[in-house]
Amino acid sequence: MAVLRPGGPAAPQPSGPAPRRVLLVTRDEELDSLLAGRRIAAHLTDLEPTAGDGPPPDVALVCDDDAATRRLLDLGVPVVRLRSGHRTTADPVVDGALHRVHRPGWLPGPWPATPGGARATGMLAPVRTARGRQRGGSLLLLSLWGVPAGEADAFTSGPLRELAAEAVRRTQRCEVVCDMRVESVRATLEGLDGVRVRRAADTDVDALHADAELLLAAPTLGAVALAQARRAPLAFLPPLGDGQRDLADRVARVVPVPVAADPDDPSLWSPGQPGAPDPWSALDGAADDLRGAQRVARTLRQLSLAPL
Template identity: 60%
Template sequence: MAVLTPREGADARRTAAEDPGPGSAPPPAESGRRILLVSRDEHLDSLLARRRIAAHLGDLRPVLEAPDEPPPHVVLVCDDEGATERLRASGVPVVHLTSGHRPPSDPPARLDGVLHRVHRPGWLPDPAPDPVPGATDARPTGLLAPARTARRRKREGTLLLLSAWNVPAAEADTFAAETVPALVRAALRRTGRCDVVCDTRLEPIRAALAGLGDDRRVRVRRAVDVDVDTLHAEAEVFLAAPTLGAVGLARARRAPLAFVPALGAAQRDLAAQVRQLVPIPLVDDPEHDSVWESSDDAVPWDVLDPEPDDLRGAQRVARTLRQLALAPL
């Protein structure tokens, strides 16, 4: 089993200049307008949101935040409210994106002096339709879809996409020790290979999977170290934690999806809301045939009937950033 050295910690984050995303090409060096893109390494939705928006920035050039560098013309911060406050105080135009689902009991905080966006598809109900004291009036983006919506014709293996962000440690460790090995064993029997990708707390997963297969059959990697969207395009079966990033992948590509048991309040709330609209299978029993259904019509995404441009959330945010870089508010 492949073992990669994790870079974990509560404050782990990187900019697009450090990590433009596996497989993505840097923008032209001659670009005059600079952009700082910040996301949290250990939050799957945050990472995927930044990468998907970065794919549509045109000639804006990602830069590092450094004392000897000129300030950027515009900043996108995904989820890191501390970074947003600090960068706003420096006088740079900031777009703050809340990338992951938030249950009604935990609405995004109000952020003054910035443009606040929240990742929410048009078909997903507002989790807090009634005003909450201190909550934000952020504008929804629509779905942040991957830049490429096609999957490979020849697909193989299983992608198991997990998120332990903001999940109680005991709950995440129990899931890693008991649920993940059962899922991987079933994936190996059904599809011959399994890529396990998680945003944080990988060591318990690696320990639980030790000895299940060599690195050609079982690979365990951090989300920040791989191109999640490409792995999905290559996989025959997609099992995922209930996150907006995972739902966006399957919805945009009209691909099969099965939810693994939800961890934490946000995942449980999102799974319940999405499954009220579309019957996504739950992986209660890894041996059940419905979990391994890989046909394109396994999930009836057509029932969502979105607005024509709802899949263009990443382009919409990128357009706002380009406009701010040219003409700050």
């Protein structure tokens, strides 16, 4: 479990009442949970972050952790409980929390029932959507959260090395960021020049993407939000687990995202070139859908002032 601090410089605090305090809790083993928490935190610079010690906070955001949600509710803390990643089944409802589900409005259903008043947020986009002018290299974003061990082993011991090697050959370097099995991934890629392996919990993924030429990513909502918000090229890694397969299928009904099943497929390495079609043009009418992080942050501010 990770406790996040809102991003950006803290605003100067005037004399008077003590500032309102916010606790942000995410799973540091789940890529979507980390990215969702960080993107919402970036819009909460007017609240004072707390690490969970001392008196209870005025409000809390809990991404995906039902036990933490219950503990905070028992202390009388208003909680927004966010499901950050794509699931094929509904989450259990924790009575007393406000439930939110990270889901873009353009993603086709149907969806499991969401009792307890759970609301879709729209897409949780990065706070900064600009990309670096001098972009280079590839970002390979791997999420193994919730993936069966056999599937994870088969991918990391086989296709992963070939993809990373081809990414270096095509773009000169490859940053590999993963949420779990970091040491196993590092051992698999050992000896490949131009490849660096990072742990997602220790990495600013959004900033790394801004300077990358290409993005190869597991089918996750956090990765799709990166590419959509920045209108950047995206190729999915072969989906692992039921959740990734279901999300990749739903995205493909709307946006033509290639799947990196064959490292020699030139379509993986050519998108974004002059004259290439913009795969995100089909979503031009959904710009407001990218403001999910702002919406969740607004709810947290309101709860800190007037708890339900």
